[in-house]
Amino acid sequence: xxxxxxxxxHTRYSQTRQLWPIPADRWQVGLLLALAxxxxxxxxxxxxxxxxxxxxxxxxxxxxxxxLMGLAGQLHFGFAAVMAIGAYTSIHLTxxxxxxxxxxLGAGLMSAVIGCLFGAAALRVKGLYLVMATLAMQFLxxxxxxxxxxxxxxxxxxxxxxxxxxxxxxxxxxNARYYLALAWTVVVTLLILNIKRTSFGRALVAVxxxxxxxxxxxxxxxxxxxxxxxxxxxxxxxxxxxxxFCFYKAVTPSQFNFDVTIQLVAMAxxxxxGSVIGGFLGAGFVLLVPIILLNLISNMVSSGWLDISTSLxxxxxxxxxxxxxxxxxxxxxxxxxxxxxxxxxxxxxWPFRHTQx
Amino acid sequence: MKHTDLALSRRAMLxxxxxxxxxxxxxxxxxxxxxxxxxxxxxxxxxxxxxxDEYSQGQQDYIKxxxxxxxxxxxxxxxxxxxxxxxxxxGIAAYNEAKAAGAVFFDFLSxxxxxxxxxxxxxDHLPMIAFAHGRADAADGEAFPYVFPSAAIYxxxxxxxxKYIDEHEGGLKGKKIAFVHxxxxxxxxxxxxxxxxxxTKGFEVKLYPYPVPGTEQAATWSEVRKNRPDKVIIWGxxxxxxxxxxxxxxxxxxxxxxxxxLWLSESDMSAFKGNEVVGVKRVTLVNTGTDNPxxxxxxxxxxNAGNGSGDKKRVGWSGYNIGVASMAIAVQAARQxxxxxxxxxxxxxxxxxxxxxxxxxxxxxxxxxxxTAKDHxxxxxxxxxxxxxxxxxxxxxxxxxxxxxxxxxIKEDEAKAKEKK
Numbered sequence: 086x087x088x089x090x091x092x093x094x095h096t097r098y099s100q101t102r103q104l105w106p107i108p109a110d111r112w113q114v115g116l117l118l119a120l121a122x123x124x125x126x127x128x129x130x131x132x133x134x135x136x137x138x139x140x141x142x143x144x145x146x147x148x149x150x151x152x153l154m155g156l157a158g159q160l161h162f163g164f165a166a167v168m169a170i171g172a173y174t175s176i177h178l179t180x181x182x183x184x185x186x187x188x189x190l191g192a193g194l195m196s197a198v199i200g201c202l203f204g205a206a207a208l209r210v211k212g213l214y215l216v217m218a219t220l221a222m223q224f225l226x227x228x229x230x231x232x233x234x235x236x237x238x239x240x241x242x243x244x245x246x247x248x249x250x251x252x253x254x255x256x257x258x259x260n261a262r263y264y265l266a267l268a269w270t271v272v273v274t275l276l277i278l279n280i281k282r283t284s285f286g287r288a289l290v291a292v293x294x295x296x297x298x299x300x301x302x303x304x305x306x307x308x309x310x311x312x313x314x315x316x317x318x319x320x321x322x323x324x325x326x327x328x329x330f331c332f333y334k335a336v337t338p339s340q341f342n343f344d345v346t347i348q349l350v351a352m353a354x355x356x357x358x359g360s361v362i363g364g365f366l367g368a369g370f371v372l373l374v375p376i377i378l379l380n381l382i383s384n385m386v387s388s389g390w391l392d393i394s395t396s397l398x399x400x401x402x403x404x405x406x407x408x409x410x411x412x413x414x415x416x417x418x419x420x421x422x423x424x425x426x427x428x429x430x431x432x433x434x435w436p437f438r439h440t441q442x
Numbered sequence: 443m444k445h446t447d448l449a450l451s452r453r454a455m456l457x458x459x460x461x462x463x464x465x466x467x468x469x470x471x472x473x474x475x476x477x478x479x480x481x482x483x484x485x486x487x488x489x490x491x492x493x494x495d496e497y498s499q500g501q502q503d504y505i506k507x508x509x510x511x512x513x514x515x516x517x518x519x520x521x522x523x524x525x526x527x528x529x530x531x532x533g534i535a536a537y538n539e540a541k542a543a544g545a546v547f548f549d550f551l552s553x554x555x556x557x558x559x560x561x562x563x564x565x566d567h568l569p570m571i572a573f574a575h576g577r578a579d580a581a582d583g584e585a586f587p588y589v590f591p592s593a594a595i596y597x598x599x600x601x602x603x604x605k606y607i608d609e610h611e612g613g614l615k616g617k618k619i620a621f622v623h624x625x626x627x628x629x630x631x632x633x634x635x636x637x638x639x640x641x642t643k644g645f646e647v648k649l650y651p652y653p654v655p656g657t658e659q660a661a662t663w664s665e666v667r668k669n670r671p672d673k674v675i676i677w678g679x680x681x682x683x684x685x686x687x688x689x690x691x692x693x694x695x696x697x698x699x700x701x702x703x704l705w706l707s708e709s710d711m712s713a714f715k716g717n718e719v720v721g722v723k724r725v726t727l728v729n730t731g732t733d734n735p736x737x738x739x740x741x742x743x744x745x746n747a748g749n750g751s752g753d754k755k756r757v758g759w760s761g762y763n764i765g766v767a768s769m770a771i772a773v774q775a776a777r778q779x780x781x782x783x784x785x786x787x788x789x790x791x792x793x794x795x796x797x798x799x800x801x802x803x804x805x806x807x808x809x810x811x812x813x814t815a816k817d818h819x820x821x822x823x824x825x826x827x828x829x830x831x832x833x834x835x836x837x838x839x840x841x842x843x844x845x846x847x848x849x850x851x852i853k854e855d856e857a858k859a860k861e862k863k
Contacts, residue, residue, distance in 0.1 A: 131542045135535035243557045339554035396495045399486030399525035
């Protein structure tokens, strides 16, 4: 009823092969896109700048990471470093007078090249060993940024983003920055959705499931592992630049330290590895739930419902948040995306009980 | 509350617009017309935990006292206290929220968050205090009109230690000084200053970085031991400080030769038994203990009246008193601003109020601090105090040191930043 399947006849291959073959899905995506496009109209400055904008950008980052971790199965614990390379490259390029459009490309390429260098380790090692290799990348990149003053601008410096415009629109107003971030997130989303159903995506999945089995059936694992690192790092680099220009308006090393890597991995895992909607849900969960809980608790304290010290007030949301992560993972180990998927499958055949999978 | 909960869960069910669900949770601060709002958005949970509890307790107790004593010309002060866990993005969100709620004054007590918000505060014309954190060049009021360090920045603190060694410990000339620091931007900040002063005063500085977060320093200290320095300056914060002192003592460095940055608290020192570390010296920017008119009034009117904001035994500790001082400065600035320009208090008026502070010493709690439109550091004064086994006792008078070098470095930083633009 909600996802009506009867009467939906695909008479052409292009119809069955479209991104969302079921009309109900298309409706929902269209509605969400319309909501996102109209957000500056109905959202206050506060919500748009502090919640919506970082959520979109971190979703794009999670999607870039999930391409590598979820689709290609290559664990990466240095993704914040990849974003840092992009952010610093773009800021130095724009300061040198390069237009932002090209600086973004440059940021992506620089991240991709350096990301591939470290990704080369993936050709020899897997699993936990790969985690160690990418972790090394995180700390090396951090160290280089902090210690090479030509990059960081001094050990205690913050680099402000210069005034730039994108396609002749100055990135001064919040709306301009929001729409650039939205556009990039839509591009990444569509790209990953499409990668999943190309030979490239299938090759990545084959490599993930068993790399030597993939080699036996003729997938060049050397090529595809490197390509996975290249694509993912490219997207991560541009996302880092977008994060710097659209949200922080400045770059410091602490914006891309190890904690951010952990946050990104948590976003990908809580959302559901390899899932696109999981990228959005996971980023939203990790980024926004602590803030919502904190606001709830501090609301309760300020209205006199709870009488606790400030320190406890700051820690209760963390406890709840931790409990929620455990709870969700117990309830559905495959992440928030799987919860969505279960609901959708249930509604597909509702009011009948049997789901087709 | 029940109603809010229901509304939240119902909206969350929609799932589609996550932002919509936030609508139910915005803090609904009662808008008393006359209240002045101060936002202290701190890190209670992640990096600065060694300090924040004490510090915030001091701030809250002082504001309670200030409200008992008439607030700001009759306007009560309201505090917005939030945790941002030192994440810049959460700091920005909390800042925007507090701004929307009408806060006119901000404190972040986290270098990454403060650095991310300095340009925003300048844009929005809202003053923030950066008491002993944040970037060094913020001391220049012309470059950062709305940022007020209001106390000796790290380079000034290093200068104070050098001057103390020069004047009280047999001079700097020909000495070997080991600078043992955490390998982070904060740890490296004083290096330039040390090198400059070394040139004019003729001593030798050797650098010994140890890795973040500073819980493992064994290799560094055996290196220090090999070089047999005359004096040691340790530069870290939080758990690393006690590790540094342990490292120094076990490697045969006398406690009296150990000198530390501001961040060396009573709880760090209480980890040592007996007379093991008696004689360690530290920069102090705010007097410790409760032997001060403000602290006495806090104890009498707030803590003993049962309205204290936390553990009673922490009243008078270093971090607590720094919190008190930070709010005392802000309240004084606000009082002057309202007296001069009238209510309601705005960011611009408060900035002017800060710049009217002249020889303000919070009834002896702080050095006489004069903030001008140019100098937001307020003179860079401090004292050197010594650990006597129970508490920090002052060993010098309020003074500043090598401020010319400090300001040269600030100006050079700015010139470099301009070049980059």
